[in-house]
Amino acid sequence: MTPDSELLSAVHRQSLWAPVFIVIGALRRLGFAQLAIIAVVVGTGRLPGPEIIIIPIVIVLLAGWSVLSWHRFTFSLENENLVVERGVVSLERVLVPLQRIQSVNIEQQLLHRPVALVQVTIDTAGSDNKAEVVIAATSRTIAEAIQRMAGSTHASVGPETVDSVAEQPIPRVPSAVLATRSPSDLVKIALTNRPLAGLILIAPLAGLADDLFDALGISVNRSDANSLVAFDSLILAIGVIVVATIGIVVALQVVWTFITEFGLTVSRDGEVLRRESGLLDRKSASSAISRIQQIEIDQTPLQRLVSHRTIRLPTAGDQSSLRLPGASEGELQTIRDLTVEPDAQVGALQRRIDRSAAFYWFRIPALGLILGSLVTGFLVHGAAFTLLLLLVPLWFYFDIFRRRWGWGVTDLGLATRSGVLSTRRIEAALRRAQRVSVTQNLFQRRNGTATVTMQTAEGAIKIPFLALTEAEGLRDRVLYATAVDLRPWF
Amino acid sequence: MTEPSSISNDPLDNTDLPQIGPQHFERVDPKHLTAGLVVLTATAATVLAFTIALAWIVSLNVDGSVAAKIGALLVLLILVGSAAQFLYLRASLSRLGYLVRERDISVRRGVLVRTVQTIPFARVQNVRAQRGPLERSLGLTSLVVTSAGGSLNIPGLRDSAAQALKELVIDRSGIDEADQ
Numbered sequence: 001m002t003p004d005s006e007l008l009s010a011v012h013r014q015s016l017w018a019p020v021f022i023v024i025g026a027l028r029r030l031g032f033a034q035l036a037i038i039a040v041v042v043g044t045g046r047l048p049g050p051e052i053i054i055i056p057i058v059i060v061l062l063a064g065w066s067v068l069s070w071h072r073f074t075f076s077l078e079n080e081n082l083v084v085e086r087g088v089v090s091l092e093r094v095l096v097p098l099q100r101i102q103s104v105n106i107e108q109q110l111l112h113r114p115v116a117l118v119q120v121t122i123d124t125a126g127s128d129n130k131a132e133v134v135i136a137a138t139s140r141t142i143a144e145a146i147q148r149m150a151g152s153t154h155a156s157v158g159p160e161t162v163d164s165v166a167e168q169p170i171p172r173v174p175s176a177v178l179a180t181r182s183p184s185d186l187v188k189i190a191l192t193n194r195p196l197a198g199l200i201l202i203a204p205l206a207g208l209a210d211d212l213f214d215a216l217g218i219s220v221n222r223s224d225a226n227s228l229v230a231f232d233s234l235i236l237a238i239g240v241i242v243v244a245t246i247g248i249v250v251a252l253q254v255v256w257t258f259i260t261e262f263g264l265t266v267s268r269d270g271e272v273l274r275r276e277s278g279l280l281d282r283k284s285a286s287s288a289i290s291r292i293q294q295i296e297i298d299q300t301p302l303q304r305l306v307s308h309r310t311i312r313l314p315t316a317g318d319q320s321s322l323r324l325p326g327a328s329e330g331e332l333q334t335i336r337d338l339t340v341e342p343d344a345q346v347g348a349l350q351r352r353i354d355r356s357a358a359f360y361w362f363r364i365p366a367l368g369l370i371l372g373s374l375v376t377g378f379l380v381h382g383a384a385f386t387l388l389l390l391l392v393p394l395w396f397y398f399d400i401f402r403r404r405w406g407w408g409v410t411d412l413g414l415a416t417r418s419g420v421l422s423t424r425r426i427e428a429a430l431r432r433a434q435r436v437s438v439t440q441n442l443f444q445r446r447n448g449t450a451t452v453t454m455q456t457a458e459g460a461i462k463i464p465f466l467a468l469t470e471a472e473g474l475r476d477r478v479l480y481a482t483a484v485d486l487r488p489w490f
Numbered sequence: 491m492t493e494p495s496s497i498s499n500d501p502l503d504n505t506d507l508p509q510i511g512p513q514h515f516e517r518v519d520p521k522h523l524t525a526g527l528v529v530l531t532a533t534a535a536t537v538l539a540f541t542i543a544l545a546w547i548v549s550l551n552v553d554g555s556v557a558a559k560i561g562a563l564l565v566l567l568i569l570v571g572s573a574a575q576f577l578y579l580r581a582s583l584s585r586l587g588y589l590v591r592e593r594d595i596s597v598r599r600g601v602l603v604r605t606v607q608t609i610p611f612a613r614v615q616n617v618r619a620q621r622g623p624l625e626r627s628l629g630l631t632s633l634v635v636t637s638a639g640g641s642l643n644i645p646g647l648r649d650s651a652a653q654a655l656k657e658l659v660i661d662r663s664g665i666d667e668a669d670q
Contacts, residue, residue, distance in 0.1 A: 316638055433610070433613070434609065434613045434637040434638050434639030434640060435607055435608065435609050435613075435637050435639055435641075435642070436607070436608045436609075437605050437606065437607040437608070438605065438606045439600075439603060439604065439606075440603070440604045440605070441602070441603045441604075442602055442603070445604070455637075455639040455640045456639050457638035457639045458639070460639070472509065472510065475510070475606075475608065476508065476509050476510065479593070479594055479608060479610060480508070482593075482594075482612060482613065483593045483610065483612070489613070490638065
């Protein structure tokens with residue numbers, strides 16, 4: 001018996017502080033904003049009447065309910081199962097087999113800090129978006145013991161190998177820090193994270209443009225000698241607004257990155273990958289490495305400039321808890337070696353998709369452009385016809401997009417890369433496939449191409465516009481790998 | 491990461507792999523078309539009745555001949571639409587098929603967008619047989635095979651065939667009945 005299982009085998013209650021956090025959690029679900037609005041609406045314009053009696057009643061009820069739900073909530077470890085009993089009105093006994101647990105997330109919210117407690121969220125593959133078990137407040141020791149226990153149990157490989165796997169002691173890999181982010185890293189991450197997003201904020205300003213220009217003393221329609229000067233100031237004003245908005249958004253991004261990612265550490269503890277971060281609320285997400293379904297690597301042009309990328313490691317039911325922004329090439333390789341076994345890694349993605357893809361993507365925006373410029377040209381001003389020239393760069397964009405679309409497959413792994421400016425690369429072992437489809441729409445049928453989709457327990461790898469025989473070959477290869485590669489997929 | 495010792499990992503030529511050919515797909519029961527037809531007829535009849543009633547009410551209040559013309563046009567449109575829908579249903583029935591191999595189950599479907607979806611038995615989480623009132627009266631069952639990443643739906647199976655297929659999938663995928 002390990003110290004962890006010994007600790008957890010006793011029946012535990014949440015911390016004595018838990019009722020407070022239960023109430024806060026319940027109020028948060030109701031929405032503080034709504035409650036405030038109700039209070040204001042009910043309370044405005046008159047002195048409190050006799051109905052004020054409701055307030056102490058509600059408080060007493062809330063307190064009673066939270067204490068009762070604290071008292072009823074117990075958890076313990078029994079024979080590889082986490083047993084949770086809970087419920088205020090109807091009692092519930094939940095049995096969570098440790099090996100079904102997909103991820104254990106520890107979160108220390110701001111209010112948890114003074115009392116040195118944490119919240120534990122336990123997810124299983126079966127729980128659709130709603131956590132199976134939430135322990136509102138407990139000590140970090142217990143929380144981390146649960147994390148380790150959930151990560152250490154290994155799912156059996158198949159009926160024929162159960163015994164041999166069970167007999168082997170699991171090698172204990174010492175914990176190691178894989179990546180950390182210093183404050184200066186965080187600034188870099190924030191600055192390279194889509195700074196142009198700020199332009200979206202400008203869109204509503206366009207509606208106010210006239211008033212704004214009036215206020216600035218600029219008249220757009222004036223046709224006297226001043227018009228040139230006015231036009232200059234107009235450009236200047238727009239420029240100032242654009243720069244200011246981008247500046248504000250970048251500043252907000254830096255602040256937000258510091259709040260969420262401060263002290264970001266990704267570490268490996270045995271077979272568990274853990275990520276911790278947060279300035280106010282400390283969050284710790286962890287998952288058994290073998291449960292990571294695929295690896296997703298995103299890179300914006302600015303990130304490419306500083307050779308950063310964002311890595312996401314989805315596990316079943318949890319798309320984005322394990323996320324590492326600002327990763328270097330070395331860190332990427334470390335994480336890739338952990339999550340995609342070396343024999344399933346795909347090197348250079350040299351395979352390409354069919355030429356017809358470019359026309360498929362081009363035709364709808366092109367049609368919109370043609371119709372738009374013709375209508376505007378005939379009805380408003382002939383100059384709009386020159387918009388048709390945009391068809392040329394549009395075509396080149398989609399053609400480059402098609403040329404850059406790369407994929408590769410080995411006997412045990414599949415990877416794709418797409419995008420011209422911002423790129424995304426996805427890699428997964430073929431045995432992670434849950435469902436494989438070959439789809440042909442009308443356009444693809446005319447060109448004899450098809451789309452292959454390999455769906456994993458969280459996410460999918462999709463390759464469009466392969467020659468039909470190639471697509472079917474890829475599908476057959478994935479299915480073959482699910483049969484021969486018997487390492488666990490979950 | 492446990493590493494089973496007996497994984498062969500030789501380079502493969504695609505042509506050596508077992509393939510899913512178009513000829514092997516099993517068609518579903520033709521009564522599935524009847525089920526579709528009943529739904530189609532019921533919908534079309536409701537829409538028709540509603541349109542005629544509306545045209546009649548309008549004709550009482552405003553110019554009768556215009557309302558009658560528009561009403562007739564709408565009725566014609568509904569009939570043509572229903573006929574097209576019927577042809578589509580028939581085409582989709584002839585495309586709908588399933589294929590069971592040693593290690594996986596596939597469904598082929600779709601008229602305009604054609605797709606073949608496959609779930610390996612080793613990834614099946616559960617199998618569910620579904621029968622709505624209409625399906626019950628026709629002796630049909632839909633089988634839903636679910637994995638951790640998407641599911642397959644095979645509608646229009648004869649009850650006995652669905653039961654046999656369900657047992658086959660359970661048997662092949664080694665799911666405990668108790669798990670269901």
